[in-house]
Amino acid sequence: MDLDFTAAEDAFRAEARAWLAAHVPAAPLPSLETADGFAAHREWERTLHADRWSVVSWPEEIGGRDASILQWLIFEEEYYAAGAPGRVSQNGINLLAPTLFEHGTDEQRARVLPSMASGEVIWAQAWSEPESGSDLASLRSTAERVDGGWRLSGQKTWSSRAAFADRAFGLFRSDRDGLEAGKPHRGLTYLMFPLDADGVTVRPIGRIDGKPAFAELFLDDVFVPDEDVIGAPGQGWQVAMSTAGNERGLTLRSPGRFTAAADRLTALWRSEDSHADPADPADTALRDRVADAVIGARAYQLFTYANASRIAAGGSIGAESSLNKVFWSDLDIALHETALDLLGPYGELADEAEDAPAHGSWAEGYTFSLAGPIYAGTNEIQRDIIAERLLGLPKGRR
């Protein structure tokens, strides 16, 4: 048992660190949930891609570096430690790309992945519907078989990034038999479609601070060619679940985000902006919360190293990914709440306020963190999965 990196891994870390030091913008970009911010973040994806840092774990021939899981974790640690911008293309890279690697055709990979890596095409997800949230398999948007393809109809919602994105991917019901037989997971098809296609209406939704972070999608007889179906028609649930596993598992929120945020929190606690007194041994309430954020981030990092070791040794991660999702989403909120409390009267300032500390990054991070326990499978669903599949407790009504 060890926590050691090889010389090659150290060299990889040094190369990433040097590149980031030279390229990360000095001032934070505007929020990626605004039109200007979205464009600036897309431009940043192009910069990353130019030197093959946008998709390090992909094969070299499509813009990656063939990085191992551990190298990817190293890159992420360096990326967030450098204060680099959020990744506007993460839905595509973390959710769609793994699905294409596993279930797509060579033609689909060649067509979709390069423009995803460069940020030229930004992808949004289209899972939830107004009547289908946690019970996703009950979804009712349809894909009707026509000559050479499919026609999509229905309504999707909570589609992250869709207000400014180019294309979307999601599940549609192509066969109603499963639904009527009480087996709703059957008869779903996984499709990709352009958000500017005829028949698609995008209505941005303001998240809790008003920024259009997600959108409703209205689909009215939208034609999609056969080449944009991923996996076999009717097998969409199985295809999508491999994506969900990725989302909750290793790739969605890397430990580097949290170790970097915990370091920044510690620095804030020690700084003149802090409304706690690190030198006062009696001032323990905020100190303990700072310590818990540091401990939590380290625990998540080590837990992930253990999972990476398990995968490298030929193992796999299944329901265990639900442990991850609950842990990091709770950690993220607690960490940001602590930061805002440390900021005293400045803690309530919105990220766009001129006076907002750290260019509003604590406020923006806090707002972003509030969604964590809700998306990618609510934490209630995750706890059900943990209890039933890992602890073996009996199934019950949700």
Added chain:
Amino acid sequence: MRFLLDDEQREFARSLDKMLGGAEPTAAIRAWAAGDTGPGRALWARLAEAGVFALAVPEEHEGLGLLPVELAVSFGELGRHAVPGPLVETVAAAALLARLGGPVAAARLPGIASGRTAASLCLLSPGSPYALDGDAADAVFVVDGDTLRLAESTGPVQPSSDPARRLSRPVGGTVLRQGPEVVAAAAHAAEVAALAVAAQALGVGRALLAQTVEYVGGRKQFGVAIGSFQAVKHRLADTLIALEFAEPLVHAAALALAPGDPGSRSGFGSGRAVAAAKVAACEAAYAAARSALQLHGALGYTEELDLSLWIRKARALRTAWGTPAECRARVLAR
């Protein structure tokens, strides 16, 4: 990097689990609490035979160590079975004496490795005025500032919230060593002790979770197993999450204490790593105890049910060898 226990370490854990499971430890715990240390010492001898105490004793003194990862693995099993006795204090005393070396180490360490000597250790400041199981130990070591003493006797037993932990104040004794090297060795011993408590707490928490999962799977109310209710499931899911994320902290703390550790590059030296592990593991175990108590209903609130032995131990371990506040402060220390 291979941040996983190897096959041999996992097999070591399994064999200890099997041995302890077959040794009726709850009878030994209750006897120990009543002042009859016979069954507990018999168990002690078997643990020594399995090599547990030798893990903290250097090879030159008839031991195998220091092997902190194996130590953490074994203390996980000792916690899982709530084994009584000054287990932590004995390995911490071994670490202290090994660091000091000289005639004291040569005189005492082989006995610790072989199981002949159950030792207690009391670090007066910062620390606790009490020696755990001082009345049952063969040697009680006391560190007061830069002075190491061997206590002459111990005062009356002060009952602990964990009935199997018998606390008493060391009295008098002879000076064994004096000087700055004692301060440094005591600091090292305190880290070994905190690691052992963290690992023990993890085992206590795992046992509490397992017993509670079994109970709620069988207990029926409103015609169904209470384990099918979300309020019950989610509490146990949170219990598992806390334990699962504490475990790698304990393993990393063990690696940080291994002789020759380069001092982890992430800035977590042994002091911070051990403190983080202690907080996380003891909080997780304590939360597991609260869940176990709540989900067993009134039954869990009885002394008669063996579950109480684990519940009460989880509370005591929380503050043993470093309170939550002390550990959190250490995590943030520069």
